[in-house]
Amino acid sequence: MVGTLHRTKFSFLIMRRSGCSRHNGRAAFSGLSLWLLVRIGSAAWAGTDAPLPPGVPAYCDYVLGAATSSIAQQLYPRLYLSGGLLTRADSVNDAGIAGTGTGTLWRLQAGVSYSLADLNEGLAIRDRARAECALYGNQSDLFAFLARYDEPDSIPGLQAKIKTLEEALPTAERILEDVRGLLLRQQATLEEVNATSLRVGSLRSELGSSRARVAAAARKHPVPREPVAGLMQAYQKAVGHTAESESRVRLSRRYDLSLRAGYDRLFGVRDGIPLLATLTFTYNLGSLAQPRAEALAQQGRRGWATAGVEGIHDRVAILLSKLQGVLEVQSQRGGEAGVLLADLETRYKAVEKAPGDSVRAYRDYLWFDLIRLRAEDAYLRAQTEELRSLLPPSSDVNAQP
Secondary structure: OHHHHHHHHHHHHHHHHOOHHHHHHHHHHHHHHHHHHHHHHHHHHHHHHOOOOOOOOHHHHHHHHHHHHHHHHHHOOEEEEEEEEEEHHHHHHHHOOOOOOOOEEEEEEEEEEEEHHHHHHHHHHHHHHHHHHHHHHHHHHHHHHHHHHOOOOOHHHHHHHHHHHHHHHHHHHHHHHHHHHHHHOOOOOHHHHHHHHHHHHHHHHHHHHHHHHHHHHHOOOOOOOOOHHHHHHHHHHHHHHHHHHHHHHHOOOOEEEEEEEEEEEEOOOOOOOOEEEEEEEEEOHHHHHHHHHHHHHHHHHHHHHHHOOOOHHHHHHHHHHHHHHHHHHHHHHHHHHHHHHHHHHHHHHHHOOOOOHHHHHHHHHHHHHHHHHHHHHHHHHHHHHHHHHHOOOHHHHHOOO
């Protein structure tokens, strides 16, 4: 390999020192090399401006911005400038020109160089940043799930209760006005008016409290509308992608193909077009020891992210077990509320159109109880439906990636 590299370099130097018949070829080759270096860097850099998904948090701005900044010097070529004083014998031998001489020669070199190992590492770092951004997004979804469903409120349940109360409130206010009118005509007592006013106030208070709890939940990180099993699978996939991208960064400098092109002038030596272009390939033997270690690192990365004590996987599993218990309790309550609601509906219909002040007072009393029970039933139905859509089979929750 060393001999091959030396011969390759030697052929380029011969090409630089040969006669005028090859000057056009040298100029074309050097110009093409310069153009290729700039094009490679520009094409690689263009990938750093890829659009991000909507709703990207500040963390993604940080990791992508830091990665873009760190790889900027790797994606574009480097400029170099060197000069020195050489003995004539050394300079002639290095140039491959026969003959001997004495004295010294000045040498000036300037141009650009590019390393494919730098390019490979830069692209790997960029992919790692994007994988970390995606992983953060999946983690945020799971943390939002934990924060949202670790609370006792059910947002769909509250919304169903709000709808029931909003529909009933105008009727409640009309009943209160009717009772006040009856009081003025001495057909109702003051205690009846006060009791009706308290019942209407209770409905208003319950409606306001439900609206406030829904508004507070809306200010939190939105929870994706999909089963938690899908969120866990997406998270495990993102962990695997991140582990692979980290591995690519560590393996990115196993080999290198570097190109160097530019101006190379030996003052005192006749050379029509003093241009130089060299191509060098290197391979790091240490990379032979990396595959087994990388397999262990990727396996550990996946296990650490999903099965750590008090990690996100354990926290989600504990919450799902808790929600399973809530589902069982609320399902039972929902069945009981349905039985009570059916009984109250029957009682209310029996007196809905009956005449008499005493019947009217009893009918209004039943109506307020009926509305509270309707709101409770609507809440329980919506909550149990939500929980059934969220809870996956236990095998999906405990599955490892």
